[in-house]
Amino acid sequence: xxxxLVHGFVAPSASIYGGLKGFYxxxxxxxxxxxxxxxxxxxxxxLREDNVFLVDGSLILPFQVLKASxxxxxxxxxxxxxxKCGRVFRADKLVEERLGIRAEGMGVEELGKAIKRVRCPxxxxxxxxxxxxxxxxxxxxxxxxxxxxYLRPETAQxxxxxxxxxxxxxxxxxxxxxAQVGKSFRNEISxxxxxxxxxxxxxxxxxxxxxxxxxxCPGFEEVKDVNLRILTRDRQVKGATDALEISAGxxxxxxxxxxxxxxxYLAKETLFFTERLGISTENVRFRHLMPEETPHYSGGNFxxxxxxxxxxIEVVGNAYRRDYDLKQHMEHSGKDLSMTVxxxxxxxxxxxxxxxxxxxIYCLLEHSYTKEGRKWPWLRLPTELAPIRAAVLPxxxxxxxxxxxxxxxxxxxxxxxxxxxxxxxxxxxxxARSDMMGIPYCITIDYGSLNDSTVTLRNRDTREQRRxxxxxxxxxxxxx
Amino acid sequence: xxxxLVHGFVAPSASIYGGLKGFYxxxxxxxxxxxxxxxxxxxxxxLREDNVFLVDGSLILPFQVLKASxxxxxxxxxxxxxxKCGRVFRADKLVEERLGIRAEGMGVEELGKAIKRVRCPxxxxxxxxxxxxxxxxxxxxxxxxxxxxYLRPETAQxxxxxxxxxxxxxxxxxxxxxAQVGKSFRNEISxxxxxxxxxxxxxxxxxxxxxxxxxxCPGFEEVKDVNLRILTRDRQVKGATDALEISAGxxxxxxxxxxxxxxxYLAKETLFFTERLGISTENVRFRHLMPEETPHYSGGNFxxxxxxxxxxIEVVGNAYRRDYDLKQHMEHSGKDLSMTVxxxxxxxxxxxxxxxxxxxIYCLLEHSYTKEGRKWPWLRLPTELAPIRAAVLPxxxxxxxxxxxxxxxxxxxxxxxxxxxxxxxxxxxxxARSDMMGIPYCITIDYGSLNDSTVTLRNRDTREQRRxxxxxxxxxxxxx
Numbered sequence: 001x002x003x004x005l006v007h008g009f010v011a012p013s014a015s016i017y018g019g020l021k022g023f024y025x026x027x028x029x030x031x032x033x034x035x036x037x038x039x040x041x042x043x044x045x046x047l048r049e050d051n052v053f054l055v056d057g058s059l060i061l062p063f064q065v066l067k068a069s070x071x072x073x074x075x076x077x078x079x080x081x082x083x084k085c086g087r088v089f090r091a092d093k094l095v096e097e098r099l100g101i102r103a104e105g106m107g108v109e110e111l112g113k114a115i116k117r118v119r120c121p122x123x124x125x126x127x128x129x130x131x132x133x134x135x136x137x138x139x140x141x142x143x144x145x146x147x148x149x150y151l152r153p154e155t156a157q158x159x160x161x162x163x164x165x166x167x168x169x170x171x172x173x174x175x176x177x178x179a180q181v182g183k184s185f186r187n188e189i190s191x192x193x194x195x196x197x198x199x200x201x202x203x204x205x206x207x208x209x210x211x212x213x214x215x216x217c218p219g220f221e222e223v224k225d226v227n228l229r230i231l232t233r234d235r236q237v238k239g240a241t242d243a244l245e246i247s248a249g250x251x252x253x254x255x256x257x258x259x260x261x262x263x264x265y266l267a268k269e270t271l272f273f274t275e276r277l278g279i280s281t282e283n284v285r286f287r288h289l290m291p292e293e294t295p296h297y298s299g300g301n302f303x304x305x306x307x308x309x310x311x312x313i314e315v316v317g318n319a320y321r322r323d324y325d326l327k328q329h330m331e332h333s334g335k336d337l338s339m340t341v342x343x344x345x346x347x348x349x350x351x352x353x354x355x356x357x358x359x360x361i362y363c364l365l366e367h368s369y370t371k372e373g374r375k376w377p378w379l380r381l382p383t384e385l386a387p388i389r390a391a392v393l394p395x396x397x398x399x400x401x402x403x404x405x406x407x408x409x410x411x412x413x414x415x416x417x418x419x420x421x422x423x424x425x426x427x428x429x430x431x432a433r434s435d436m437m438g439i440p441y442c443i444t445i446d447y448g449s450l451n452d453s454t455v456t457l458r459n460r461d462t463r464e465q466r467r468x469x470x471x472x473x474x475x476x477x478x479x480x
Numbered sequence: 481x482x483x484x485l486v487h488g489f490v491a492p493s494a495s496i497y498g499g500l501k502g503f504y505x506x507x508x509x510x511x512x513x514x515x516x517x518x519x520x521x522x523x524x525x526x527l528r529e530d531n532v533f534l535v536d537g538s539l540i541l542p543f544q545v546l547k548a549s550x551x552x553x554x555x556x557x558x559x560x561x562x563x564k565c566g567r568v569f570r571a572d573k574l575v576e577e578r579l580g581i582r583a584e585g586m587g588v589e590e591l592g593k594a595i596k597r598v599r600c601p602x603x604x605x606x607x608x609x610x611x612x613x614x615x616x617x618x619x620x621x622x623x624x625x626x627x628x629x630y631l632r633p634e635t636a637q638x639x640x641x642x643x644x645x646x647x648x649x650x651x652x653x654x655x656x657x658x659a660q661v662g663k664s665f666r667n668e669i670s671x672x673x674x675x676x677x678x679x680x681x682x683x684x685x686x687x688x689x690x691x692x693x694x695x696x697c698p699g700f701e702e703v704k705d706v707n708l709r710i711l712t713r714d715r716q717v718k719g720a721t722d723a724l725e726i727s728a729g730x731x732x733x734x735x736x737x738x739x740x741x742x743x744x745y746l747a748k749e750t751l752f753f754t755e756r757l758g759i760s761t762e763n764v765r766f767r768h769l770m771p772e773e774t775p776h777y778s779g780g781n782f783x784x785x786x787x788x789x790x791x792x793i794e795v796v797g798n799a800y801r802r803d804y805d806l807k808q809h810m811e812h813s814g815k816d817l818s819m820t821v822x823x824x825x826x827x828x829x830x831x832x833x834x835x836x837x838x839x840x841i842y843c844l845l846e847h848s849y850t851k852e853g854r855k856w857p858w859l860r861l862p863t864e865l866a867p868i869r870a871a872v873l874p875x876x877x878x879x880x881x882x883x884x885x886x887x888x889x890x891x892x893x894x895x896x897x898x899x900x901x902x903x904x905x906x907x908x909x910x911x912a913r914s915d916m917m918g919i920p921y922c923i924t925i926d927y928g929s930l931n932d933s934t935v936t937l938r939n940r941d942t943r944e945q946r947r948x949x950x951x952x953x954x955x956x957x958x959x960x
Contacts, residue, residue, distance in 0.1 A: 013537055016644070020627055027535065048894050058504070060665070060680055088623040088624070147500055161495075166488070185540070424651055
């Protein structure tokens with residue numbers, strides 16, 4: 001993480017005041033990187049799809065919405081408090097770490113029994129019984145703050161709330177999807193590991209609404225041969241950690257996946273993570289969640305996991321939520337959210353891929369980080385996603401050379417090609433700095449540049465240097 | 481607003497539950513329109529600038545930050561409550577509306593005297609004295625919610641908090657800017673007028689950090705001849721409402737504007753609103769705020785106002801904030817935020833243009849709305865900003881025609897050119913619907929299309945129809 005801090009990717013927020021745990025700001029490199037990944041995702045999962053539309057909804061939602069969704073009653077973590085030092089811990093995580101048993105799916109009572117065998121990991125004091133803490137941030141709205149509301153814990157609720165609005169305003173028929181990119185909030189008990197567990201984070205989600213009796217996905221044919229790597233339930237039960245390799249088409253026909261849309265999304269995600277983010281195949285897998293990890297209404301959950309130095313981490317959750325969400329909102333709001341399909345009344349089912357953008361950024365950065373072939377660590381970021389396309393370096397600080405370098409920098413910026421101007425240090429140290437920031441190209445202005453309007457273009461990955469005309473720079477940077 | 485609701489631009493959020501006042505969701509048309517304006521702004525005010533960088537920071541900020549910025553103590557509105565019906569009102573607005581006097585700058589005591597002459601506008605009851613209500617939403621962070629924090633009331637504080645981080649991670653020298661696009665929150669007493677006064681809204685802000693003894697702006701030369709329309713203080717005192725027309729260069733040299741950066745931004749904003757948003761010159765002006773509207777530390781505030789049916793509305797605030805913000809944070813955090821410039825210790829000054837994105841959207845939509853030349857109202861949105869570029873219409877529902885139309889729709893989406901597929905109703909009514917959504921092009925697939933692979937391309941503004949090849953559609957849609 002220190003590399004990412006120093007080079008302008010990400011830093012704890014409000015750090016001049018000590019900050020709050022679980023909140024980060026994206027710096028000059030990180031903010032553009034985030035936008036680039038977001039844009040790539042929007043292209044792939046919204047704009048290029050026949051029938052997916054974007055929503056941009058409220059972060060503050062009224063009490064009734066989260067009551068209906070179940071978050072008010074069930075979106076809790078079990079905590080325990082040390083009677084001696086006063087620290088609060090996630091009880092289930094503590095039981096897993098200290099006793100080496102799985103706590104997922106344990107009831108409060110069972111967890112209470114288990115926690116009695118554990119002592120405070122910090123001071124060794126006695127731990128309290130289990131206290132369920134709701135993870136939502138509450139806010140009061142209105143002059144007396146009397147309207148109870150919450151910061152949304154997921155972007156998804158907005159899509160359910162606006163389902164009818166989208167359907168009627170565009171006259172849509174099933175299947176269609178509503179997608180959103182935006183902030184969500186969870187008051188995590190122990191935020192940690194930098195970007196991996198945040199209290200404020202960005203999600204990219206699609207709710208695909210489908211007719212349960214006709215679950216054909218028009219785009220499936222195009223991706224059915226994509227190979228998926230699935231850690232099946234069978235393998236998990238046997239304690240195996242290697243994934244099954246199987247094409248999306250076969251995973252569907254063999255009954256491993258619940259429907260075409262699930263198969264479609266797992267294939268698209270595989271392509272996105274390996275081709276656009278450039279994470280190698282063996283570091284990406286889908287884990288079929290075990291029954292005790294799966295909500296009662298679910299028709300199947302598959303987590304896309306990426307291998308990191310800290311282990312396999314969930315980055316995308318895929319859930320076949322059936323009609324749970326729309327039904328809950330129909331019941332609580334009294335509004336009819338059904339559709340009529342060929343005379344049949346249908347409550348649409350939902351397939352939901354839910355991406356954690358901050359985790360994607362972290363995965364991309366960790367997998368780009370390398371010391372291969374040079375004395376400095378550098379980032380092999382895909383050119384398309386790199387926040388800065390080129391660094392512009394004058395060989396010396398002679399006024400004329402500085403002028404030409406600044407002109408080149410300005411020419412790139414005028415074309416909205418992100419560049420930085422680096423003046424300090426030797427050329428070698430500036431190359432190194434630029435590599436550390438993952439900048440794909442360095443443009444050096446030297447004595448020759450003043451005579452024949454050429455520069456040296458250095459490629460980050462190959463370190464190859466070529467002499468090109470200044471007027472050819474934009475073309476070289478955008479087509480290679 | 482009904483037009484915008486019906487056609488998928490914007491709708492009250494959580495409306496199936498009655499919702500909360502002051503919260504809106506952008507629908508399928510609005511969400512893409514918002515992204516397009518945001519992208520145009522980023523190009524113009526960040527990416528094309530030599531020295532402006534992006535940040536993407538926390539929405540939740542700790543207490544200390546807002547204490548230092550003055551928001552905890554001073555970000556309040558004066559309210560009054562009816563003793564009979566219990567309704568709460570903005571006291572200053574009520575005094576202005578009912579008594580016809582300016583309440584801006586009035587102290588609590590003076591306002592208290594004035595409000596005694598007013599009765600409840602709803603029921604005629606007695607109104608209470610003045611109660612100052614803080615407009616920030618408070619949230620508790622941590623397992624006991626014991627860390628006091630607020631939803632940020634402006635994006636700007638993040639740029640001040642991260643000033644040193646940006647400066648050191650990129651080794652920046654003055655002048656440089658930090659920009660941000662993101663949500664901010666204000667618990668307005670009386671949210672109203674749809675998108676014009678929201679409790680959750682999106683800002684696009686730049687904090688340009690400059691050396692107060694060397695306020696040259698490198699880009700100023702390029703825009704110094706742009707004509708500004710300024711409602712000067714002199715004219716306001718005289719009760720005049722027509723703006724002075726003056727070039728940015730002359731406005732600066734005559735002492736009307738405090739520095740080159742202010743002149744630069746007013747010129748850039750004029751170009752952005754007239755050329756990119758397409759709002760005509762006479763509907764855009766800058767109002768020099770009067771002394772009583774200006775904070776004590778300010779070196780000059782100029783609001784960009786747009787003329788709407790409800791009157792002139794502030795859409796961009798431009799403020800020369802001097803060193804107020806960095807000084808406050810130096811004092812409260814104990815951290816040194818000064819820079820050394822040629823041996824001098826400098827606390828950078830700040831010029832801040834602050835754009836209200838929701839208001840920009842509203843202005844754009846109102847000014848695009850027309851009934852000119854047709855029986856239906858339509859939106860003359862700039863092609864570059866229109867959320868959907870083309871509507872694809874099969875003349876009839878014959879399977880082959882539907883297939884070709886769906887293929888054309890898919891071809892466009894695959895290229896990430898936003899299109900909608902419209903099947904219902906006569907061609908005329910579909911043209912009308914497409915005009916109402918501001919879609920620049922309609923593509924009609926008819927009997928001829930099945931034989932020679934051509935379609936009819938209709939232009940929204942001219943209503944001209946041309947026969948073009950299917951393979952030429954992408955080029956026609958992206959170059960015209």
